[in-house]
Amino acid sequence: MARPKKSGRRATGIQGRSGYLYIIKNNYIIKDGNKILEKQWISTGLKDTSENIKKASEMRSRLLKKKEAKSTDRNISLSEYADGFLEKKKREVSDTTLSSYFYRANRIKNYFGDTKVKDLNETMVENFLDDMFKTYKVQRRTVKDTKVLLSSILEQAVKEGLIATNPAKEVVINKNLANKYAKEKDTDEEFFSYEEAQRFLDAIKDHELYELFYVTLFFGLRREELLGLRWSALDFKNKTMSINHTVTRGTVINRVNSTKTDSSTREYPLTDEQIEMFKRLKDKENEYRKLCGNGYFESDYIFKHRDGSLFYPDYPSKLFAKLIKKLPELPQEITFHGLRSSCVSILVHRGMDVKSIQKWVGHADIDTTLKIYAKVKDKEAKKEISDAMTGIISLKDYPDK
Known part of the structure; x- marks a missing residue:
């Protein structure tokens, strides 16, 4: 089987570039008062192989079925997108729950800064979760809750067509770091x-x-x-x-x-x-x-x-x-x-x-x-056993100091 080209079309709406497959979406935008066609390249995260072309096409089909939010800038930063996500959540959750979301979202925003949603990948998410352990010495539950929120934010981005897949979905929390920074007792x-x-x-x-x-x-x-x-x-x-x-x-x-x-x-x-x-x-x-x-x-x-x-x-x-x-x-x-x-x-x-x-x-x-x-x-x-054992096995009498 012939090796795929370095670039070019692989299937309808699928193109290869730099060894990876991309979904191509055509967006009409207004520029200088004129409506023009602009191509949007959405990474699939899949290597450019013949076996992956079908997977990429299926991803494209799912993506096209999603209703894309017209007001969302495809170059939006994660910080801005997280703010919009929390604004929507005000209608769905209690204020106490929303407060915990804000706290976790601040960690996400402070770490990723102006990183664009479309540029996020699994490695970046893994590094972020590891950094929570190393820098802030937090517990596994905190890291897990933060990952869940980040994944929810990115899942919304998938629904809105900003990204093809959720890079946080399959990320696993570092077990060694979780054990290293675990507290000895849950007070x-x-x-x-x-x-x-x-x-x-x-x-x-x-x-x-x-x-x-x-x-x-x-x-x-x-x-x-x-x-x-x-x-x-x-x-x-x-x-x-x-x-x-x-x-x-x-x-x-x-x-x-x-x-x-x-x-x-x-x-x-x-x-x-x-x-x-x-x-x-x-x-x-x-x-x-x-x-x-x-x-x-x-x-x-x-x-x-x-x-x-x-x-x-x-x-x-x-x-x-x-x-x-x-x-x-x-x-x-x-x-x-x-x-x-x-x-x-x-x-x-x-x-x-x-x-x-x-x-x-x-x-x-x-x-x-x-x-x-x-x-x-x-x-x-255990108290009963201790009392029973004390009555059976006694210590010797120690002389007064």
């Missing part, structure tokens, strides 16, 4: 045992926001649910508390009458002691209202600053981190979110079944509950 999974939770509450019983931490631990609330708790959600007559409003941080702070998932919208029974606790909080709020006078910020939210101004979404997390440092006898790796898992830990300790625990804390997926359940049981089992 988000830390939680209190039953005894540790009680010691924590005992240690902070005189703290001004004791009730905030108590409610988080007892009901297993998410931070956004805790901050979204309002007086109107409490029904003292029927002794109930409704979780139906959240406060989240995205590109802005969002206060909405909805929860993370349908299962997150739930109602809790309140004990007489808990009702008394909330009534005392209301009395304290009224005292602060009188002290601040016209400077008091009115709202229906329960947990807030003395002057009525609302907590920033990160406030409980930062406050908890400061408190835990003052209690070295407790796990230092636990985060505020760990109090939610600590609620599950307490319920497991009390012998509650998994399904009941899932409904109590509002997990959408029972696998999340099972994961924490297994960790609690594993921790308790």
Whole structure:
């Protein structure tokens, strides 16, 4: 079989150049007031061989079926295209999700700069993902999420006819770098045992926001649910508390009458002691209202600053981190979110079944509950074994120093 020419036509709309196959598209543009025909060369990434000509033709057919966005400049940079992609996403995702997209997109834009979408290739994407590990020492999950976003952006470019294939689609994350920069422990999974939770509450019983931490631990609330708790959600007559409003941080702070998932919208029974606790909080709020006078910020939210101004979404997390440092006898790796898992830990300790625990804390997926359940049981089992072994195999008596 004769070798392909260095350049020239291979099939309808397919030409070879510099050893690779290209799809040729004819675009009409307006130049100097005249409509002229301009050829657009779209790389297939395939080497110029007779076996690949059919593949290139199939790629061309798929490309021509796509509706090309007339407003998109085929020489557009990845940074500009990413901005347009995020603008469209505003209609499809929540503001919190959009905020995470912006953060990942900034990494993409800062790395690629003015690189044109049509010039991207797999090697460039691989180098970018590797650089995230080497330069920023990020974790595999961050690299994976960033790759997913980049791939989504480039998949849109394929649909709009800017590129023939998505160069990020088949790229594999460097496993060696992921292992090299992996943290030894996932601190988000830390939680209190039953005894540790009680010691924590005992240690902070005189703290001004004791009730905030108590409610988080007892009901297993998410931070956004805790901050979204309002007086109107409490029904003292029927002794109930409704979780139906959240406060989240995205590109802005969002206060909405909805929860993370349908299962997150739930109602809790309140004990007489808990009702008394909330009534005392209301009395304290009224005292602060009188002290601040016209400077008091009115709202229906329960947990807030003395002057009525609302907590920033990160406030409980930062406050908890400061408190835990003052209690070295407790796990230092636990985060505020760990109090939610600590609620599950307490319920497991009390012998509650998994399904009941899932409904109590509002997990959408029972696998999340099972994961924490297994960790609690594993921790308790190891403690029991340790206690049993200590009774069987004893250390010798060491003389006093």
